[in-house]
Amino acid sequence: MAKALGPRDFGLYSLAMVVATLLSAIARVGLEGVAIKLIPTYIAGQKWGSLKGFLIIVIGLPAGLGVLIGSGLYIFSGFFAVLFNKPDLAQVLKFASFLIPPLSILISSATATRGFQATQYYVYSYDITWPIAKILLFITGYLLGSRIYGAIAATVISAGIAALLAMSFLRKLYVSMNGTGVETQAVFPVGQISSIAVPLFFAGLLGFGLVWGDSFVLGYFRPVQEVGVYSIVSQTTLLFMLISNALSSVFVPTAAKLWALQDIGSLNRLFETVTRWALYSATPIAIVLSVGGKGLLETLGEGYSTGYIPLLVLTWGYYGYTVLGEVGWLLIACDRQIHWLWDLVVVVVLKIALSAILVPWLGMTGAALSTAASVLGLRVLGLIQVYSILKKMPFSKRVWTRLLAGFVGLIAGFGTHQLSLNEPLGTLISSLVGTGTYAVLLIAWGLESQERSWMSRVIRLGMPLKIPGTRNGREAQ
Numbered sequence: 070m071a072k073a074l075g076p077r078d079f080g081l082y083s084l085a086m087v088v089a090t091l092l093s094a095i096a097r098v099g100l101e102g103v104a105i106k107l108i109p110t111y112i113a114g115q116k117w118g119s120l121k122g123f124l125i126i127v128i129g130l131p132a133g134l135g136v137l138i139g140s141g142l143y144i145f146s147g148f149f150a151v152l153f154n155k156p157d158l159a160q161v162l163k164f165a166s167f168l169i170p171p172l173s174i175l176i177s178s179a180t181a182t183r184g185f186q187a188t189q190y191y192v193y194s195y196d197i198t199w200p201i202a203k204i205l206l207f208i209t210g211y212l213l214g215s216r217i218y219g220a221i222a223a224t225v226i227s228a229g230i231a232a233l234l235a236m237s238f239l240r241k242l243y244v245s246m247n248g249t250g251v252e253t254q255a256v257f258p259v260g261q262i263s264s265i266a267v268p269l270f271f272a273g274l275l276g277f278g279l280v281w282g283d284s285f286v287l288g289y290f291r292p293v294q295e296v297g298v299y300s301i302v303s304q305t306t307l308l309f310m311l312i313s314n315a316l317s318s319v320f321v322p323t324a325a326k327l328w329a330l331q332d333i334g335s336l337n338r339l340f341e342t343v344t345r346w347a348l349y350s351a352t353p354i355a356i357v358l359s360v361g362g363k364g365l366l367e368t369l370g371e372g373y374s375t376g377y378i379p380l381l382v383l384t385w386g387y388y389g390y391t392v393l394g395e396v397g398w399l400l401i402a403c404d405r406q407i408h409w410l411w412d413l414v415v416v417v418v419l420k421i422a423l424s425a426i427l428v429p430w431l432g433m434t435g436a437a438l439s440t441a442a443s444v445l446g447l448r449v450l451g452l453i454q455v456y457s458i459l460k461k462m463p464f465s466k467r468v469w470t471r472l473l474a475g476f477v478g479l480i481a482g483f484g485t486h487q488l489s490l491n492e493p494l495g496t497l498i499s500s501l502v503g504t505g506t507y508a509v510l511l512i513a514w515g516l517e518s519q520e521r522s523w524m525s526r527v528i529r530l531g532m533p534l535k536i537p538g539t540r541n542g543r544e545a546q
Contacts, residue, residue, distance in 0.1 A: 070207055070220055071301045072369045078217045080288075080297030081158055085165035085221065087284050088149055089172065092142055094277050096134035096173040099270030100127050101180035103262055106401065108184025109322045110329075117247045118256035124181065124243060125255055126262065128236060131177045135170030142166035153288045164221040171229040175199065178235035185242045188318040194235035196311070202227035268406045275413035279420060279443055280307075283436035286424040291432055294372065299433045301369065302376040302383060303440075305358065309387040312350045316343050317398045324402040337461050344394035344463035345471075349511070351391040352475040356503040358384045360482035364496030379437035386441025389448065394463045396451030408454050416447040470514040478507030 071079045104127055111120040142149070143166040150159035175195060182190035203223050210219030284303065288296050320343045327336040358365075362384070363377040400409040420443035427435025456462060482503020486495060 070204070071297070071373070073207075073211055074217060074220060074297075075370065076294040076297035076372045078297070079300065080293035080295070081155070081161050082217055082220050082297075083284065083300030084153060084155065084158060084288050084293070084296060085161045086168075086224070087281050087288075088142070088162060089165045089168045090281065091274075091277055092138045093131075093135065093169050093172045093176065094273050096138050096169060097131045097177050097273070098134070099266040099268075099273050100131065100177050100262075102269035102273065102401065102406075103265045104177070104181035104184045105317075105321050106184075106265060106325060107258075107261070108181065109186070109325060112185070112246055113326075116256075119258045120243065120247070122255040122257040123262065124239060126257065126259075127177050127181045128174060128239070131173035132170055135173035139166045139169035142169065153285075155288065155293055157293075161217060161221065164218055164225075168221070168225045168228060171225065171232045175228050175232035175235055178232060178239050182235065182238050182242060183318045184322065185246065186319070186322050187238075187242055188315065190235070190238035190242070191318060192315075194231045194238060198234050199227050199231035202230050265406070268410045269401070272406065272410045272413050275410070275417045278417045279413065279447065280310075280440075282417065282420055283424050283428070283440050286421075286428045287433065287436045290429050295433055298373055298376040299379060299436060301373060302366075302380045302433070302437070305362075305365075305380065306383040306387050308354050308358075309351055309391045312347055312354075312391055313395060316347055317395050319343075320395055321398045321402050324399055328403045333459060337459050337463075340394060340399060340455075340459065340463045341461075341465060344392070345465065345468075347394065348392045348468070348471055351388050352471075352478070352507055353504040355384055355388040356475065356479050356482055356507060357500045359479060360486055360503050361496035361500040364492050368493060376433060379433040382434065382437035382441050386437070386444055389441075390444040393445075393448040393452055394455075396448055396455045399455055400451060400458075403458055405454065405458070409451065412447060412450040412454070415450065416443050419443055419446060467514075467516075471511060474507050474510035474514055477510055478503045478505075481506040 070082075074082060104123070107123060108120065111117075111123065143163050146159045146162035146166065149162055150156055179191045179195040182194075206223035206227055207220050210223055213219075215222070284296065284300065287299055320339065323339060324336060327333075327339065359381060362380045363374055366373040366376055366380065397409050397412075400406065420439050423439035423442060424436060427439055429435075431438070452462070482499045485502040486499035488495070
């Protein structure tokens with residue numbers, strides 16, 4: 070999409086998507102976080118009426134608010150265009166206003182499936198169906214001569230398709246859990262929901278500001294072409310967020326159960342394991358983006374390679390954010406959501422201040438620096454508070470050997486890239502050398518003894534990976 074639209078049109082598209090995503094977060098009022106926390110408790114207590122009522126709220130409230138807020142964006146699109154000093158943005162925002170209802174339903178419904186500890190349904194609807202349908206629809210529209218408005222239409226229609234799929238998954242999970250076969254009267258636990266949703270709602274808005282606030286500041290101070298380049302860079306580094314989302318899907322419900330049982334020892338071990346897997350997963354991504362980032366940007370067309378330095382800054386900022394562990398979700402699981410909210414307040418204020426100073430001066434690089442400093446600061450603050458609860462950091466003694474393996478892999482990748490191979494072959498080979506070196510050294514130096522035995526068993530016997538102490542390995546996949 071970025072290659073087909075070019076920096077200018079992709080910049081307008083990205084600004085419209087940022088505005089629509091922000092308003093969608095308002096329409097969801099924090100329900101996705103509430104779902105992950107409450108659904109396991111309703112299932113454990115067999116409160117099928119409360120579960121049914123909550124699922125109705127999860128779908129119905131974002132849908133209603135999405136229509137209302139989307140209508141407001143359509144009417145006041147000119148105001149946002151003036152706010153960004155981009156007159157061409159007004160018409161684009163009118164089209165983007167239709168995205169808010171289906172996007173709100175999609176995110177709330179897909180996230181609610183994670184409360185059933187069924188991660189695959191979130192992946193099927195949000196991570197697979199939506200982007201694939203969007204790309205296919207965009208390509209069809211592009212071949213028919215449509216450009217930016219075709220891109221928005223593709224985004225809206227694909228979000229609607231994915232939302233319908235997520236709702237069907239949610240119904241399937243509810244029916245499979247409530248196996249009594251008796252029609253259950255819905256109970257609407259509004260008081261319980263609101264007590265959790267209010268702090269999570271504000272935390273969600275602050276989290277949005279943390280991730281996307283730099284795009285607002287950049288859109289105000291810099292040309293739209295620069296916004297387009299920075300948007301593709303920032304979206305690329307959000308690969309790290311996929312790791313966090315995948316791990317938190319399994320981690321949060323289990324952590325909430327362990328906290329309710331006050332099994333701090335098991336909670337510590339779970340937190341350490343999830344943090345270790347985050348390091349395993351994030352390091353190859355950091356190596357590929359660092360070594361091959363410039364080549365990847367050049368494949369998108371003229372002008373995108375100027376985003377390489379911001380890409381490096383964001384890559385290592387989000388790398389640190391990922392490997393420091395899921396501290397925010399752990400605080401929520403331990404009923405410390407207010408603490409996490411105040412952490413977000415502090416860090417978002419810091420980001421706004423840094424962006425206002427650095428973006429007019431350094432442009433995209435300034436936006437990247439403000440984001441990297443903010444996300445790292447957020448995780449450090451959260452880690453300090455988690456330590457006050459668990460009295461333990463989520464790092465084993467082998468963490469330094471794992472980091473060293475990543476560093477050697479990075480050097481190997483950059484060294485290979487200096488051989489001046491023709492692109493894109495040079496980017497591909499250097500990335501493979503870097504990640505391959507990391508994988509070999511990780512196996513040799515960094516794996517825990519239990520992980521070594523699992524790997525040896527899989528290699529020798531071709532057996533599926535089942536982790537001891539879990540039901541068919543589901544809780545630690």
